Amino acid sequence: MALDTAEAQKVIVENLEKKAKSKSKFYLKDFYSFFPEEKPRTVKKIVNDMVAQGILEYWSSGSTTMIGLKGTGKQAGAEGED
Amino acid sequence: MAKHETPLLDQLESGPWPSFVSDIKQEAATRAKNAKGLDYQMPSDVCDDLLGILELSYKDGTTHWKHGGIVGVFGYGGGIIGRYCDKPKDFPGVAAFHTVRVAQPGGKYYTTAFLNQLMDIWDLRGSGLTNMHGSTGDIILLGTTTPQLEEIFYQLTHEMGQDLGGSGSNLRTPADCIGSSRCEYACFDTQELCYFLTMTYQDELHRPAFPYKFKFKFDGCPNGCVCSIARSDLSFIGTWKDQIQVNQAEVKAYIDGKTVDNGGAFKGRDWGKFDIQKEVIDLCPTGCMALVKGELKINDKECTRCMHCINVMPKALKPGKDKGVSILCGAKAPIVDGAQMGTLIRPFISIDQTLNKQLSDFEDEDEWMEYLAEKYEAITEFIELVWDYWMEEGKNRERLGELMMRQGLQKFLEKVEVEPMAVHVQHPRTNPYIFWKEDEVEGGWGRDIEDYRKAHSR
Numbered sequence: 001m002a003l004d005t006a007e008a009q010k011v012i013v014e015n016l017e018k019k020a021k022s023k024s025k026f027y028l029k030d031f032y033s034f035f036p037e038e039k040p041r042t043v044k045k046i047v048n049d050m051v052a053q054g055i056l057e058y059w060s061s062g063s064t065t066m067i068g069l070k071g072t073g074k075q076a077g078a079e080g081e082d
Numbered sequence: 083m084a085k086h087e088t089p090l091l092d093q094l095e096s097g098p099w100p101s102f103v104s105d106i107k108q109e110a111a112t113r114a115k116n117a118k119g120l121d122y123q124m125p126s127d128v129c130d131d132l133l134g135i136l137e138l139s140y141k142d143g144t145t146h147w148k149h150g151g152i153v154g155v156f157g158y159g160g161g162i163i164g165r166y167c168d169k170p171k172d173f174p175g176v177a178a179f180h181t182v183r184v185a186q187p188g189g190k191y192y193t194t195a196f197l198n199q200l201m202d203i204w205d206l207r208g209s210g211l212t213n214m215h216g217s218t219g220d221i222i223l224l225g226t227t228t229p230q231l232e233e234i235f236y237q238l239t240h241e242m243g244q245d246l247g248g249s250g251s252n253l254r255t256p257a258d259c260i261g262s263s264r265c266e267y268a269c270f271d272t273q274e275l276c277y278f279l280t281m282t283y284q285d286e287l288h289r290p291a292f293p294y295k296f297k298f299k300f301d302g303c304p305n306g307c308v309c310s311i312a313r314s315d316l317s318f319i320g321t322w323k324d325q326i327q328v329n330q331a332e333v334k335a336y337i338d339g340k341t342v343d344n345g346g347a348f349k350g351r352d353w354g355k356f357d358i359q360k361e362v363i364d365l366c367p368t369g370c371m372a373l374v375k376g377e378l379k380i381n382d383k384e385c386t387r388c389m390h391c392i393n394v395m396p397k398a399l400k401p402g403k404d405k406g407v408s409i410l411c412g413a414k415a416p417i418v419d420g421a422q423m424g425t426l427i428r429p430f431i432s433i434d435q436t437l438n439k440q441l442s443d444f445e446d447e448d449e450w451m452e453y454l455a456e457k458y459e460a461i462t463e464f465i466e467l468v469w470d471y472w473m474e475e476g477k478n479r480e481r482l483g484e485l486m487m488r489q490g491l492q493k494f495l496e497k498v499e500v501e502p503m504a505v506h507v508q509h510p511r512t513n514p515y516i517f518w519k520e521d522e523v524e525g526g527w528g529r530d531i532e533d534y535r536k537a538h539s540r
Contacts, residue, residue, distance in 0.1 A: 051159065058290065060154070062150060062249040067288035
C-alpha cells in the first residue's frame with residue numbers, strides 16, 4: 001500500500017521529537033527505520049518535501065548531510081541564522 | 083599596511099611555487115583599492131581577516147573554522163556549505179564564510195564572457211576568492227554571507243543559466259574529459275553522457291539521497307585524463323571490443339622517422355631515432371605485439387587497453403570501431419579502509435555510434451532527453467541497481483567501495499544483476515570452502531522425511 005504522506009510526516013515529526021532530548025540531527029538512513037516496509041527512495045522524497053515545507057532542515061558538513069526539525073539544536077541560534 | 087601581521091604565512095611565499103598566500107594578499111589589495119567602485123556585499127577586509135585567521139591557526143596548531151552549517155538555498159540540499167569561524171570578534175570579515183559549489187561546464191570549456199560574468203557576481207557578493215577547481219571538479223566560490231546566498235543563486239541560474247553543484251550526501255557534480263569534442267581517442271561522447279546523467283538525476287544531485295557522497299566521472303578512453311578509476315564511485319571509461327585499427331603505411335612512416343612519434347610531445351630533446359621495438363613493442367604490458375616482415379601485428383585478445391602504442395603512434399593506430407564503456411565501481415579516497423581504485427564490473431556496454439543526433443536535431447531539449455534515455459538505457463538501469471543496493475545496505479557515511487569490501491564482490495554482483503566472469507577474478511581463491519545456495523543444488527535443501535526414514539531408523 002502506498003505510504004500516506006500526511007501520516008508519514010506525522011510519524012517522522014513524532015519520532016524526531018521523541019529523540020530531541022539526546023539528538024537534533026539525523027542521517028537520512030535513520031528516517032528509513034521509521035518505515036521498515038518502504039523503499040528508501042519513497043522515504044527520501046517525503047523527507048526532502050518536508051524540508052521544502054519548512055518542517056525539517058538540512059545540516060551539511062560539506063561531505064555529509066544530516067536532517068533535523070527546523071530550529072532544533074544550537075547552531076541556528078549561535079550563528080544568528082534563526 | 084596589512085591589517086594582521088602574518089609572519090608564518092609570509093614564509094609560505096618564499097618557496098619556488100606559486101603561493102595561495104600571495105593570491106589572497108593580491109585580492110585583499112584589490113578590494114582595499116576598489117578601483118571599480120563596487121558596493122561590496124562582504125566586508126571589504128574579508129581577505130585580510132582570512133589571512134589573519136589562517137595565521138592564527140598556524141600559530142595555535144588548530145583550525146578556527148567550525149564544522150558545517152544549516153544554510154542553503156531554497157529547494158536545494160547541496161551546493162552550499164556553511165562555514166563560520168570561532169573568532170568572529172577578532173576576524174569579523176570571515177565570521178560567516180560560506181562556500182558555494184557551482185557546476186562546472188562539461189569538459190571545463192569556458193568562454194571569457196562566462197568567467198567575467200561569474201567574477202562580476204562573486205566580486206560583488208563574495209570574497210572574490212575562488213578555487214578552480216575543487217577535487218570533484220566544481221567551480222568553488224570561497225566565502226560569502228548568508229544573505230547573499232539566494233542572490234548569488236538567482237543570478238547564477240537566471241542570468242548565467244548555471245546551476246549549483248552537489249555536496250553532502252548527494253550525487254556530486256559529474257565530471258568528464260573533453261571527449262570527442264577535441265580528442266580522437268574518445269570512444270564515447272563523454273560530454274553527452276555526463277550532461278544526460280546530470281539532467282536525469284537532478285533530484286539526487288540537489289537533495290540528499292544517499293548514505294554518503296556519490297560520484298560519477300567519465301573518461302573517453304583508457305588514458306583516463308579525468309582519472310575516473312580512482313576518483314569516482316562509478317567510473318565510466320571508453321573502450322572498444324574489436325581490434326585496434328592499424329594503418330601499416332603509417333607504421334612504416336614512424337619507423338622511417340617520417341612521422342614524429344608521440345605526436346611531437348617529446349621533440350624538445352634529442353632522444354635518438356625512433357625505435358619501434360624498444361619504444362612500443364617491448365613496452366607492451368601483455369607482450370601482444372610483434373613486428374613481422376615490417377608489419378605490426380597485434381594479438382588483440384591479449385590487449386589490456388593500456389593505450390601506450392596508440393599514444394606513441396596516433397597516426398598509425400586507433401581504437402577499434404566497436405566502441406562502448408567499461409564501468410568500474412567503488413573507487414574512493416582514504417577515510418575508512420584506505421584508498422581504493424574502482425573494480426571492473428561491467429567490462430563493456432556497447433554505445434551505438436550511429437545514434438549521434440544532437441540537441442539541434444530536436445524540437446526541444448525534452449525530446450533530446452527522451453532520445454538519450456533510450457540510447458543510455460543500459461547505463462541508467464545499472465546505475466539504479468547500484469543505488470538501490472547501496473541505499474538499502476550502506477551504513478551511514480559508508481562509500482560504495484566500502485560496502486563492496488564489507489559484503490563482498492559476490493553479493494554486489496548479485497545485487498546489480500551481473501553474472502560473475504573471469505574479469506572479476508583478481509587472484510585464485512584463498513578460501514577452500516564453497517558455500518552453496520539452495521537454488522544452486524539439485525532438489526534444494528528440502529527432503530521427504532518419510533522417504534529418509536525408510537533407510538535411516540531413529
